[in-house]
Every structure is written in structure tokens, then in C-alpha cells.
Amino acid sequence: MWLGYRDWESFSFFYSVEYAQSYLQKRYEKIGCPEPGQKSFENCYPFLYYLEHGSIYYAQAAQAPIILQPILLFYGLVHLIKACILTMDPFYPETTAVLAHGVSARKRKKQQYQFFHDEVKFQKNGLFPHLSEKLFHMKQDEGDKITMEALLRMVPELDSLFWQLEGRANFIPLLEKGGHWFVSEKALDCYHMTETRFREYFFTQSGIELEKMENGLAKLSGLPVHFPHNRPTFLKADFSQKRYAMPFKKSHRSQFPELMAHYLLLYNLSMIARYETEWWGEAVKLMPNRDYPFIQSFLKITQVKSPFLVYCHLTSGLKGLGSL
Incomplete structure (x- = not known):
């Protein structure tokens, strides 16, 4: 899988309107979309711009201080995910309901707050449930919660x-x-x-x-x-x-896709970076507990790993890609 992957350079063949339209048309034909030629023509430019804008966010995150990285990386990943969804859903976004984040975080952090113990809650509509259903054919229960610790444990590079x-x-x-x-x-x-x-x-x-x-x-x-x-x-x-x-052991979330874990972690970190300024500043400057080393390591990992996971989805089933 990784033998032919060359970071953002590997996305370069998508930056051709002619190829992007042909690529989308084949995807749409495979899923039985009516008028695949017309829909691929309509979607080829949004598809290209999602990829391009996502790569720009990641490039800026690589140069930004850690204080800003969660915000840049989250919106970069959102654009890449939208490109993935567009390969599986020719009518995206069909309604405004799918434009929300699809997940919520605790608005006010409690005293003695620890990132590991924080939770996010799944919502009925929005990008997260749409991602889960369209890319992984999984339904998430509305109101279900998951902790940051559980999500961090899904990233093998943190082992x-x-x-x-x-x-x-x-x-x-x-x-x-x-x-x-x-x-x-x-x-x-x-x-x-x-x-x-x-x-x-x-x-x-x-x-x-x-x-x-x-x-x-x-x-x-x-x-x-x-x-x-x-x-x-x-x-x-x-x-x-x-x-x-x-x-290492059985879990009801053992099949939870890692791309979705990155989305949820970056969502919550971006919310903290924007709205929990005091805690975020202390975490970065004072490093009081185990939260900081895990957050710092994850932000480094996701800069490389999440585009790689997106690339795997975009190229899945393509011919002529050698060891991919």
C-alpha cells in the first residue's frame, strides 16, 4: 500500500479535469448512478478544489505553531473527506443537513479537565454520519459517545x-x-x-x-x-x-475506521483551540500531564497519516497503480 505513496505528490494525477471527470464517471457507473457522464462533468471541479484546498490547509499547518495546527488540520481533512464522499455520492451535498460537522463536543470544560476523558457525541445529520455511511457503509447511533482516549488508542503509530x-x-x-x-x-x-x-x-x-x-x-x-x-x-x-x-483485544469498536477517528480527534482539538483558550495555552506551554505528549504526537502523525488514508480510499480498485 505505502510502497508507491509519495505524500502529496501522489495526488498529482488527479489534478487534470479530463482525468478527474473520467475517474468520477467510472466511480459513478460502478455505483449505478443515473447519467454518470453528466454528474462527473458537474462534479469534477468541486472534486479538484476539495483536494487542492485540503492540501493547502495541510501545507499551512506544517508551518504553523502547534496552537493553530488543530484548526488548520481539521478543515484540511474536511475538504479531503468531501472529495472522498463525492466519489461515492454524486449528489453531495444534496441538502444543507449534511453540511454540519455531524458531531458535538462539551461546550464548557469541567474543572480538572483532561483531554483523555473528554467525549464527543454523534449527531443524526452532518459530515461525520455521511462519511461513515458513504465510505464505510456503517450507521452510527445518534447520541452515541466516544472518549478521546478510545480514539487515540485506534492510532497504531501512537502505540x-x-x-x-x-x-x-x-x-x-x-x-x-x-x-x-x-x-x-x-x-x-x-x-x-x-x-x-x-x-x-x-x-x-x-x-x-x-x-x-x-x-x-x-x-x-x-x-x-x-x-x-x-x-x-x-x-x-x-x-x-x-x-x-x-x-490487542476484542472491542465493539474494533472495526471503527481510523479515518473517522482522525476526524473526531481533530474536531475536538480544533474546538478546544478555538474556544478553550486558557486550557489549550496551558497544555501547550506548561505540559502538566500526559495529554500534551499524546496531542503533540497525534498532530505530527495525522499530518502524514490522514492524507494517506484518504489516498487509499481514492485509489481503491484503480488499475495500473502497481503495488498500491
């Missing part, structure tokens, strides 16, 4: 920080040998399952079959890069280590 500060990991790395990926038998102990049960569970969670254990390793029947990026999976790409990983 070393969790290990250093808390002494426990969130992911089991997959092993790569000779171009094949393997799961260690240690996963059976983590999940408290027999081999047969674990192989069934692995398939339901990833769409990839596991072969029988040999010498303590079970080989994946296919490469992780071949599973569709628009279906839920519990396998995560660790961009920094260039490997794949699976959650």
Missing part, C-alpha cells in the same frame, strides 16, 4: 507512546516474511480463543482468511493491501513502521 507512558500496547503487529503477512500464535492468548475460533473471528473482522498455524505463525491467505478500503476491518496500517497491526 510506542502508550507503551512508554503506560506500559501496555494497543496493537499486535503482523509479521512480514517473503512478501507474506503472518499472525503470531500469541494472538490466541490475547483473544482467549482456540485456533479454529480465532481464524473465524479474523475473517469476520478483516475479510481475509488465515491458514492453519505452522511453527507458531498463521499466514494470511491474501495481502492486506488487497482488501477493499471501503469496508470495515480491524486491521490497521502502521505508516511509521510500514506494517499492519490488529487490536
Whole structure:
């Protein structure tokens, strides 16, 4: 997946109206859109501008102080997500209801506030539920909440920080040998399952079959890069280590897409940066607790990782992209 990825340079082939229209038309034909040629013609410029404006926000965030980064990165990701949605929803935005953020945060922070314990609440309408449904075919329950800690634990690149500060990991790395990926038998102990049960569970969670254990390793029947990026999976790409990983234990949110986790984290951080000036200033300058190292590390990671996740969705199923 990452072998052919070259940061923002990898998006360059989209910056052609002729190609963008052809690309969108093929996407629309695949989903059975009426008049795909007409809709692709109408949407090719919005698609290009979403990508271009998103890249500008990220470029500015890379040069900005950390105080401003959450705001720039959030709106950069919003533009990239809108480009993704436009490939799956030719009529976006069909109503004003989908233009809201689709999630809400606590308006006033309590005393002794800690970012780890903060929550965001899912709303019925807006970009977040639209993203979940159109890109991942998942419905989110209105009023459901999720903590910042749970979201941070979904980012595999933060695993070393969790290990250093808390002494426990969130992911089991997959092993790569000779171009094949393997799961260690240690996963059976983590999940408290027999081999047969674990192989069934692995398939339901990833769409990839596991072969029988040999010498303590079970080989994946296919490469992780071949599973569709628009279906839920519990396998995560660790961009920094260039490997794949699976959650350390079962969870009802194990298939929660990482792109959605980045959106929610950046949403809340951008709200804090805008409206909780005192707390945000103290967190950045005084670094009183574990919040700051995780926030700082996440902001560095998401500058690289979230465009990569968007690129994976945009190029999923495309031919002629070699190892992608």
C-alpha cells in the first residue's frame, strides 16, 4: 500500500479535469448512478478544489505553531473527506443537513479537565454520519459517545507512546516474511480463543482468511493491501513502521475506521483551540500531564497519516497503480 505513496505528490494525477471527470464517471457507473457522464462533468471541479484546498490547509499547518495546527488540520481533512464522499455520492451535498460537522463536543470544560476523558457525541445529520455511511457503509447511533482516549488508542503509530507512558500496547503487529503477512500464535492468548475460533473471528473482522498455524505463525491467505478500503476491518496500517497491526483485544469498536477517528480527534482539538483558550495555552506551554505528549504526537502523525488514508480510499480498485 505505502510502497508507491509519495505524500502529496501522489495526488498529482488527479489534478487534470479530463482525468478527474473520467475517474468520477467510472466511480459513478460502478455505483449505478443515473447519467454518470453528466454528474462527473458537474462534479469534477468541486472534486479538484476539495483536494487542492485540503492540501493547502495541510501545507499551512506544517508551518504553523502547534496552537493553530488543530484548526488548520481539521478543515484540511474536511475538504479531503468531501472529495472522498463525492466519489461515492454524486449528489453531495444534496441538502444543507449534511453540511454540519455531524458531531458535538462539551461546550464548557469541567474543572480538572483532561483531554483523555473528554467525549464527543454523534449527531443524526452532518459530515461525520455521511462519511461513515458513504465510505464505510456503517450507521452510527445518534447520541452515541466516544472518549478521546478510545480514539487515540485506534492510532497504531501512537502505540510506542502508550507503551512508554503506560506500559501496555494497543496493537499486535503482523509479521512480514517473503512478501507474506503472518499472525503470531500469541494472538490466541490475547483473544482467549482456540485456533479454529480465532481464524473465524479474523475473517469476520478483516475479510481475509488465515491458514492453519505452522511453527507458531498463521499466514494470511491474501495481502492486506488487497482488501477493499471501503469496508470495515480491524486491521490497521502502521505508516511509521510500514506494517499492519490488529487490536490487542476484542472491542465493539474494533472495526471503527481510523479515518473517522482522525476526524473526531481533530474536531475536538480544533474546538478546544478555538474556544478553550486558557486550557489549550496551558497544555501547550506548561505540559502538566500526559495529554500534551499524546496531542503533540497525534498532530505530527495525522499530518502524514490522514492524507494517506484518504489516498487509499481514492485509489481503491484503480488499475495500473502497481503495488498500491
